[in-house]
Amino acid sequence: MDATFKVQRYDPESQEGSHYEEFEVDLPEYGSVLEGLLDIRDHQDGSLSLRCSCRSAICGSCSMKINGESRLACKAMVSDIKETEGDIITVEPMGNMPVIKDLVVNMDMFWEKVEKIEPYLQPTGPEPEKEYLVSNDEMMKLAVAMNCIMCGACVSDCTVLEVDKTFLGPAALAKAFRFAADPRDGAQEERLESYNEPTGVWDCTRCFMCVQACPKDVAPMERIMDIRSMVVENEIDKKGRGQRHIQGFIDGVKHSGRLDEFGLARKTFGFPIWAFELADLGIRRILRLRLPPIIHKSIKSAKNVKKIFENLGV
Amino acid sequence: MRYAFWPGCVSKAGTPELFPAATAVANKIGMDLVELDQANCTGAGVLGERNEELVDTLNARNFAMAEQMGLDTILTICSTCQGVMSSVNYKLREKPEYLAKINENLKEEGLEYKGTVRVTHMMWAVVEELGLDKLSEMVVNPLTGLRIAPFYGCYILRPRYVLGMDEHPDRTQYLEKIIAALGAEPIDYEGKLRCCGFPIMTINQDNGLKMVANHTLEAKDKGAHALVTPCPLCHLNLDEFQPRAASKAGESIDMPVLHLPQLIGSALGFNVKEMGLKRHIISTDNFVEIAGIS
């Protein structure tokens, strides 16, 4: 099977700067993008730099952008890509991390963030005589997050990290869930308090990029939402804006069946700050005659909706 | 074709120009919309942070109402509603025992979701059910000379497995195709598949505004006359917050942002008032002039 690879090249020791080079390769029917790149390195240009080891989607070394999306090169089949995405396979280094050379990025920032969430169990109380016992159900919940192979694909595609490098990011926060939700851990409250801080779980914009990128179905964003739920359930910082936003949203839908935008703004920002926060927006809206209905209308069956909330204890 | 229509909360409140524009266009292209007027908010991803069962129940309630009306497809004009509905529907249809549990929550109101509903967005329906050829034929005012930047928004792109992308892999290119069918030129830029930043505006506005500035400035750099989006929340952020984003970035942007039905309607002969083009925060005058809309 023939394929054209368009590879982003960068050599810090050359004057040329970052640029693309095209290579033609001939691969076996089930060849992966990684095999294509290794073929290029072995037979066309020995200076091409990339990371890989297991070649079986286990070690997490070979993450890179393939046609703009971060994936494991060893798991991405050239034939599949050619079929659905077209003939040219564009390969670039991961995003959100500085490039060292060609397809190799500096992952220090990735590891620093993982370290920050204290990725180890911190048990309290006396040690049990034998092992710590965890129920099957509880372990299954953690297992999803434990599947992470630290490849960096989620961090590479994170839209918040693109604008703010201080965000803890999807990989570290998925790992944070794995420890905060572990019944053997004794530091749950301190963990939740720290993940609740700015740069933590509330900075996620729920764009699903990491869910899409993760090759192991960890769905980091869903784990971030799990931590948000834990923060709410454990009543950590009830006055935080994130929680007030959820509560304001609930109040509107519970009582009227629909989102109450004014009420939501009032409750999230608190009185009278909301009026100042929204003043310039309000003035512009008035000038454009674009006022939403000032009086929020309920749907006729609103009481049935309210009943659903009440029956579920919300 | 007949659809159970869910306009979403924002199309009647935060972006009040969207509802009339969308219904006028639907009417013109032969989409028969029966509004689900007793349906509830889908939760927009926010309610799920508190209680997933609640969100699944609320959405099942809406699906059950569509079934009761004898309709098998819910059409929405909000990408966010579409995203929540598609993922809840995927879950309920995959797990019959869970659906039974959710139906218990609906019993009191006498509703039951049988799992037969399909969720679609107007953007998908235009391409898949009306067809681009048909759409082109209906154009009376081709948008020649206009360069339009597509902006999809997250929930109509990801996660792919709940959005029917296996069956329709080109759903990631429908905006470009519609833009071209209307006679305009779609422009390619990095921001088109990214996040508008709306969900974090109450928590980290700085980051949200940076996203707004990045995407609108990039589109401007590439020569776009306007952005078009199928998501009213993206519209809120990219249009309403653009002046703040511009002053924060220290640059003037002035990039008009259109709802998808407004762009379609502009080519189908509707006028400025019918499409609500004067009601945006960022002026659409330049677009209106080049498009030659009355």
Ligand code: FES
């Ligand atoms: S080489 Fe190990 S994951 Fe790809």
